[in-house]
Amino acid sequence: MTNLENETLVEMRHICKEFGRGRQTTVAVADVSFAVRSGETAVLIGPSGSGKTTLLTLAAGLTSPSAGELYLFAKPFDAYQPRELQKLRSRNIGFIFQTFRLLDPLTVLENLILTGKFAGVSRVEASADAARLLSKLRIENLADAYPFQLSQGEKQRVAAARAMINGPRLIIADEPTANLESKQALSLFELLREYVKQSRCGLLVATHDQRILSFADRILRIEDGLLAPRVSLEYYNQAWNLYY
Amino acid sequence: MIRCAWKYLRFRPSRSLLIISSVALCTLLMTFLISVYRGVSDGTLDYILQNRCDLWVLQENATNIVRGSSILPARQGNVLSQLPGIDSFSPILLSLSVVQTPASEGTVYLVGYDRRKPQGGPPRVVTGRAIEKDYEIVLDNCFAAKHRIVPGDTVICNRQKLNVVGLSEGTNAFVIQYAFVTLTMAQRLVGDLKIVSALLVNADETVPIRKLSNEIAGRIRKSSVFTHEQFVAANRREMQSGFLPFIIAVCVISVVVLVIILSSLLSLMIMERRADFAVMKTLGASAGFLPGLILLVASLVASAGIAAGLLLFAPVTSLIRLIAPELRTVTTLFELALVIATVAATCLLSGLFPMQKLRTIYPAETFQ
Numbered sequence: 001m002t003n004l005e006n007e008t009l010v011e012m013r014h015i016c017k018e019f020g021r022g023r024q025t026t027v028a029v030a031d032v033s034f035a036v037r038s039g040e041t042a043v044l045i046g047p048s049g050s051g052k053t054t055l056l057t058l059a060a061g062l063t064s065p066s067a068g069e070l071y072l073f074a075k076p077f078d079a080y081q082p083r084e085l086q087k088l089r090s091r092n093i094g095f096i097f098q099t100f101r102l103l104d105p106l107t108v109l110e111n112l113i114l115t116g117k118f119a120g121v122s123r124v125e126a127s128a129d130a131a132r133l134l135s136k137l138r139i140e141n142l143a144d145a146y147p148f149q150l151s152q153g154e155k156q157r158v159a160a161a162r163a164m165i166n167g168p169r170l171i172i173a174d175e176p177t178a179n180l181e182s183k184q185a186l187s188l189f190e191l192l193r194e195y196v197k198q199s200r201c202g203l204l205v206a207t208h209d210q211r212i213l214s215f216a217d218r219i220l221r222i223e224d225g226l227l228a229p230r231v232s233l234e235y236y237n238q239a240w241n242l243y244y
Numbered sequence: 245m246i247r248c249a250w251k252y253l254r255f256r257p258s259r260s261l262l263i264i265s266s267v268a269l270c271t272l273l274m275t276f277l278i279s280v281y282r283g284v285s286d287g288t289l290d291y292i293l294q295n296r297c298d299l300w301v302l303q304e305n306a307t308n309i310v311r312g313s314s315i316l317p318a319r320q321g322n323v324l325s326q327l328p329g330i331d332s333f334s335p336i337l338l339s340l341s342v343v344q345t346p347a348s349e350g351t352v353y354l355v356g357y358d359r360r361k362p363q364g365g366p367p368r369v370v371t372g373r374a375i376e377k378d379y380e381i382v383l384d385n386c387f388a389a390k391h392r393i394v395p396g397d398t399v400i401c402n403r404q405k406l407n408v409v410g411l412s413e414g415t416n417a418f419v420i421q422y423a424f425v426t427l428t429m430a431q432r433l434v435g436d437l438k439i440v441s442a443l444l445v446n447a448d449e450t451v452p453i454r455k456l457s458n459e460i461a462g463r464i465r466k467s468s469v470f471t472h473e474q475f476v477a478a479n480r481r482e483m484q485s486g487f488l489p490f491i492i493a494v495c496v497i498s499v500v501v502l503v504i505i506l507s508s509l510l511s512l513m514i515m516e517r518r519a520d521f522a523v524m525k526t527l528g529a530s531a532g533f534l535p536g537l538i539l540l541v542a543s544l545v546a547s548a549g550i551a552a553g554l555l556l557f558a559p560v561t562s563l564i565r566l567i568a569p570e571l572r573t574v575t576t577l578f579e580l581a582l583v584i585a586t587v588a589a590t591c592l593l594s595g596l597f598p599m600q601k602l603r604t605i606y607p608a609e610t611f612q
Contacts, residue, residue, distance in 0.1 A: 086530060087528065103523065110247070
């Protein structure tokens with residue numbers, strides 16, 4: 001029986017990811033080991049091109065590692081069939097992207113319903129879930145709006161709602177506050193943090209944003225594809241200005 | 245998924261309208277061409293079908309009257325009248341003649357027939373009456389409409405004044421229309437030659453047709469004898485060989501053009517919404533979802549386009565008939581279903597080509 005309190009959602013052991021072949025080979029991630037557990041907020045920080053996004057795609061099962069062991073929900077990555085990975089993403093992982101990536105031709109409600117349907121939920125059920133979630137996030141008035149009609153802050157709240165609609169065990173967020181003002185960024189993270197606490201899901205965030213480090217249970221600094229030794233939040237807060 | 249497909253189609257209304265218009269025009273064009281073909285086919289064969297007889301006797305090597313000529317000496321009728329087993333026979337003389345009115349002129353397929361005989365006349369006289377004597381003519385009603393001729397008018401044919409006494413139907417072969425005069429008038433118009441084009445024979449019920457056919461072929465030198473069915477089939481073949489390849493070629497070209505336009509526009513839609521499709525893949529859309537979405541978009545386009553094309557058919561045909569009254573269209577349910585099936589299949593086929601592009605969309609793109 002799985003212990004939900006300490007369930008390991010993603011585990012990487014000596015993961016290496018290379019792109020290209022021969023002389024054109026680029027090492028995006030080299031010998032990275034870390035894990036994300038349920039109820040935990042892990043924040044990946046590092047400069048652009050350091051390998052943060054590659055780690056997120058690995059954690060989402062969207063790319064395979066070149067070397068090392070990758071476990072997604074306690075099962076080796078290699079043991080998954082493509083169809084199982086698709087189901088894994090639709091049912092167990094929620095995504096928040098840097099540029100929102102909401103589907104413009106669909107309304108807010110339809111964006112949520114479609115994600116629910118990908119998870120195998122019926123339209124009626126997905127519709128009820130979406131309405132409930134929008135109400136909970138206090139954006140029920142946006143249900144019939146199209147993404148291009150929304151402000152940046154509203155878009156990001158909708159993106160967060162979409163990440164939560166399938167009741168994920170892990171939320172992966174790529175620079176979720178990059179386009180938000182301070183107040184909006186903090187509001188979004190309070191929302192995500194509350195959801196993580198309530199649902200005991202894991203949250204893996206890649207960011208440049210120092211403002212959200214205070215929400216992290218664990219900070220992982222990556223540079224040139226390598227993870228730096230584990231250090232305290234205070235260290236990062238002091239060192240931040242040296243980097244950025 | 246239908247709602248999703250509809251939303252994606254509606255998101256770019258002008259482009260969607262363009263795609264649907266392409267399908268509508270293709271449907272309209274195909275329906276129109278096939279209807280014209282059916283109209284021409286019916287019009288061309290109507291005269292033969294309506295003049296049902298047991299045997300058609302023509303000049304040797306003549307197989308049809310659609311695109312061929314036949315000349316027999318008129319005295320061959322005497323041979324037939326001496327043959328046992330013949331109930332009646334009707335001579336006809338076919339020739340191309342120019343009919344002139346004060347305002348215009350047009351070529352007709354002039355049929356001379358003996359009105360005392362059972363066959364050879366117009367299938368249906370819809371206005372006025374049939375000819376009763378020389379110097380009278382019955383014109384095809386489409387020809388009459390085109391040249392603004394009404395019963396009571398006088399037309400000139402080979403310097404002879406002819407009184408228009410009636411208008412006929414089922415005598416419009418699109419490229420040419422039939423006109424009817426007496427046999428003696430027709431012979432006078434070709435230079436007082438005692439010739440006929442064909443003899444339409446009705447046999448006694450007691451005589452086997454095949455036997456009679458062989459007997460006629462043996463008695464009339466250099467003649468071809470056909471049963472009615474053989475003659476209809478030969479004329480139909482001749483008409484199809486001249487017209488059908490053109491119809492098929494235009495339909496094939498329109499289908500190819502539709503595939504190219506539709507594939508290009510659907511590919512454009514996929515590339516434009518590439519990010520959306522990558523997001524859907526990341527969010528866990530099943531392997532069949534995106535291809536299904538594209539096929540649904542193609543199906544919606546097909547449905548809307550076909551409906552629009554069929555709705556436009558009646559007004560567009562009426563409009564064309566104002567310009568070309570000789571144009572006759574006949575639409576059958578089978579041919580309508582054939583057009584719908586062809587256009588729908590074309591649309592779905594057009595959806596298959598852009599679908600290849602979906603394979604080049606990677607979910608990881610969403611993180612770029």
